[in-house]
Amino acid sequence: MIPACSVSWPLASFIPFMTEVNVSTASNNTALSIDSLAVDGQQFHPQPFPLIYAMSANSETDPGAVAAWVQANLDKLKRELSEHGAILFRGFPVVSDLDFDAFIQHFGLKNFTYTDSLSNAVRRNRTERVFTANEAPANIAIYLHHEMAQTPIYPSALFFFCELPAITGGATPLCRSDVLLNQIEAVLPEFVKACEDKGVRYTNTMPDQEDLQSGQGRSWRSTLNAPDKAAAESKLQSLGYQWQWLPEDNLRVTTPVLPAVRTLDDGRRVFFNQLIAAFQGWQDKRNVAQKSICFGDGSVIDPHAMAIVIKLAEDLSFDMAWQAGDVAWVDNSVVMHGRKPFTGERRVLASLLA
Numbered sequence: 001m002i003p004a005c006s007v008s009w010p011l012a013s014f015i016p017f018m019t020e021v022n023v024s025t026a027s028n029n030t031a032l033s034i035d036s037l038a039v040d041g042q043q044f045h046p047q048p049f050p051l052i053y054a055m056s057a058n059s060e061t062d063p064g065a066v067a068a069w070v071q072a073n074l075d076k077l078k079r080e081l082s083e084h085g086a087i088l089f090r091g092f093p094v095v096s097d098l099d100f101d102a103f104i105q106h107f108g109l110k111n112f113t114y115t116d117s118l119s120n121a122v123r124r125n126r127t128e129r130v131f132t133a134n135e136a137p138a139n140i141a142i143y144l145h146h147e148m149a150q151t152p153i154y155p156s157a158l159f160f161f162c163e164l165p166a167i168t169g170g171a172t173p174l175c176r177s178d179v180l181l182n183q184i185e186a187v188l189p190e191f192v193k194a195c196e197d198k199g200v201r202y203t204n205t206m207p208d209q210e211d212l213q214s215g216q217g218r219s220w221r222s223t224l225n226a227p228d229k230a231a232a233e234s235k236l237q238s239l240g241y242q243w244q245w246l247p248e249d250n251l252r253v254t255t256p257v258l259p260a261v262r263t264l265d266d267g268r269r270v271f272f273n274q275l276i277a278a279f280q281g282w283q284d285k286r287n288v289a290q291k292s293i294c295f296g297d298g299s300v301i302d303p304h305a306m307a308i309v310i311k312l313a314e315d316l317s318f319d320m321a322w323q324a325g326d327v328a329w330v331d332n333s334v335v336m337h338g339r340k341p342f343t344g345e346r347r348v349l350a351s352l353l354a
């Protein structure tokens with residue numbers, strides 16, 4: 001889940017636009033030095049996107065001081081996450097999966113577990129709340145999406161952590177979904193109206209055993225947390241899904257009608273769906289991308305309109321090129337994310353919030 005941009009962000013290119021904030025720790029009175037910074041390519045809607053906090057090289061790095069900074073600023077950070085859509089923490093003392101887990105816990109937010117989710121992606125847990133972002137091969141792009149918008153159950157936000165950046169590529173495109181919807185509506189008002197009026201239904205064929213060659217290769221046993229067919233059918237029934245068993249015990253499921261446009265509590269409307277990812281990327285030996293999604297009444301979604309939507313979204317995306325130790329906090333209601341192909345080993349971990 002994260003882009004082919006290989007632009008790097010050396011700290012020397014940062015342009016500070018806020019004054020340094022020093023926090024004294026109770027134990028040794030050394031200073032925590034964190035600046036809010038600007039980078040090339042950063043967008044303004046009008047808020048900076050993403051918002052970036054970078055810890056100075058000479059800063060105190062004691063985890064207790066970092067925890068105190070997060071907790072002292074938590075209300076502000078939550079507000080900023082919603083307003084900006086994404087916050088990048090750079091240069092913080094986060095090196096390992098356990099550091100990442102501990103950093104997340106400073107925020108005191110409720111975990112959204114992979115086991116309970118209906119995500120299609122194959123992942124590996126490192127800790128109870130931290131897992132690999134997607135096990136799909138390096139040459140496979142994961143296109144822009146809101147996490148799990150193709151299911152009735154989705155996380156409110158995500159944390160990403162770069163343990164090891166790719167050699168080339170592997171950036172994470174981030175796209176403001178509220179801004180995108182305004183742009184789509186300006187050129188395709190009838191399409192947006194159809195999305196709002198009809199909603200969408202998603203169809204996906206899941207394998208009996210996990211398929212690591214696919215970005216949607218999670219088995220139905222894992223996806224539905226069901227040991228056998230009867231348990232799978234019971235779960236699907238409770239969710240309002242339709243289903244069909246196929247040869248090799250593959251399972252094709254179709255969701256109930258889900259909204260394609262949502263209105264947030266603050267009145268912003270967002271293009272909250274999986275249209276872009278489904279049209280571009282839901283393709284494997286079991287699935288045909290453009291047959292994975294239709295309007296709620298069963299009618300076909302115009303591929304020409306989707307080509308325009310996809311181009312708008314690509315042009316609007318900020319490609320986040322990872323540096324080791326980066327942590328990004330992404331509001332899943334406001335921002336879509338993806339992953340661009342890469343070379344070399346790339347270890348980006350994720351955690352979901354309820």
Ligand SMILES: [Fe+2]
Binds near residue numbers: 001145146147337
């Ligand atoms: Fe994702």
